[in-house]
Amino acid sequence: MSSNELLVSLDFEVFGLVQGVFFRKYTERQARRLQLRGWCMNTDEGTVKGVLEGTPTKVDEMKHWLRKIGSPQSKIDKTVFTGERNITEFTYDTFSVKC
Secondary structure, eight states, X not given: OOTTSOEEEEEEEEEEEOSXXXXXXXXXXXXXXXXXXXXXXXXXXXXXXXXXEEOHXXXXXXXXXXXXXXXXXXXXXXXXXXXXXXXXXXXXXXXEEOO
16 A cells, blocks of 8 residues: 555444354455554344445445455444545554454
């Protein structure tokens, strides 16, 4: 990635059957494949939420994955993205799963 390439950050929350189906593991794998940074975690409400950071193109790919694909056994009802903003540098060193 060149130093003048734009970076974006956003929050996400995925609703549906996304706990107990390795959703976080697959999310981490996909985010790292796309060279994104951030984190994801299960919530007490049965959703998975997190933060993505990366180039707009890669973040858009991940948004599609979080909306339509997910882990093999997941059933995504909806995905909400909020707080999208431009950033000048990464906040996180990698993409990780929070417990």
